[in-house]
Amino acid sequence: MSGLSSVQSPASLPEADLIPAQHLTTLQLPLPWETFGFPSQWVGRSVHLVTGDPAWSWSETAPTFNIPAVEDTDTALQEPTHVAGWAVDHVVLLVPSLDEAIVILAEAGLDPRLQMKVKGRPAAFFRAGPLVEVVESPVRNPAIYGVTLVCEEPLEGVALRWRAMGLNISTIQGAIQPGRRIFSVHDTEAGFAVMSADKAVH
Template sequence: MQHQGILVRGSAGPLVAVCRVSPLYTSLLPPKADLIPAPHLTTLQLPLPWETFGFPSQWLGRSVHLVTGDPAWDWSDVAPAFGIPATEDTDTTLEEPTHVQGWAVDHIVLLVPALDEAVAVFAEIGLDPRLRMQVRDRPAAFFRAGPLVEVVESPVRNPAIYGVTLVCDEPLEGVALRWRSMGLNISTVHSAIQPGRRIFTVHDTEAGLAVLSPDRAL
């Protein structure tokens, strides 16, 4: 998502969401920690082995509790009705997360069969899209729910969390080198669409994962 972020795989190769810088870009910027909107995402569970990447098994990235397990999420209030389970409906036991300085969730990717229906679902909990656009000829919308939620219309039967893009304060080249030394399959670090930002993608994972440099304009 080169607004930037996570790769959405397809039979024709990876689909990269493209959100070019526009006058609406400022509406997509992450909120200050004390201005997190309600309702907002509080917990994100994905089949990503966080300890493999050097994180605690359960950790806090700014305002989101990250957990390993089958895809699930928790919200501060009522969750949008996409049929995605809450963490309490899975086998995971939530523990007090370890706060990891310098790392946060930039955005998550939600795949849906019909974008207009997804927009209506978010409207039911009081969230309106900050931006609507085409992502590789697929309709997409962006919602601010603490981190950004990128919603992409895709050939899926049911809504599904595809993956997450993290943002970190460390130089990305150093992170990529460290993770490669741990045996992880990492792409090259390359420029993001946003001026001054860089990104890399982690391959061979059960959920999409990318890491983005911070927006120094914030």
């Protein structure tokens, strides 16, 4: 799914005062964080990242997409380790109907910041701490597809280190947002990419 490389983020590594009252607090995906050199449970700026079947948790009532709350899974949440220089840039959510998803997110207190097409598919972007990129797709039910991280370290260094660890890393490419670049991590059970920081916000 191309959404991981298509977002036009208003900002990267947002300061705490930019995090809205209703925001994503925990994201669980089948990504083995320790394989990439992260702690098993970690937080960059504001989102606690853990490994497991797709689930999430919110500061207030979660949007009613029937996506499990992390607390309702078998994951034993621990105090996460803070990792400086890394954060969640955006989370990709696939939905059968974008219009219905916009209504559900509005009921949860989130309004779209941008609407556009992503590889020909209707999409909308919501600020929930990180961005939530919602893409209309041929799915039966809403599903968390994956995550894109943002890092302050040069992407070349990250890609080189991860390739040396045996990971399948794409070439670094220009992102849609001017001045930013991105690479994807292949052979994972969830979509995973890493973007450069938005220098315009520093």
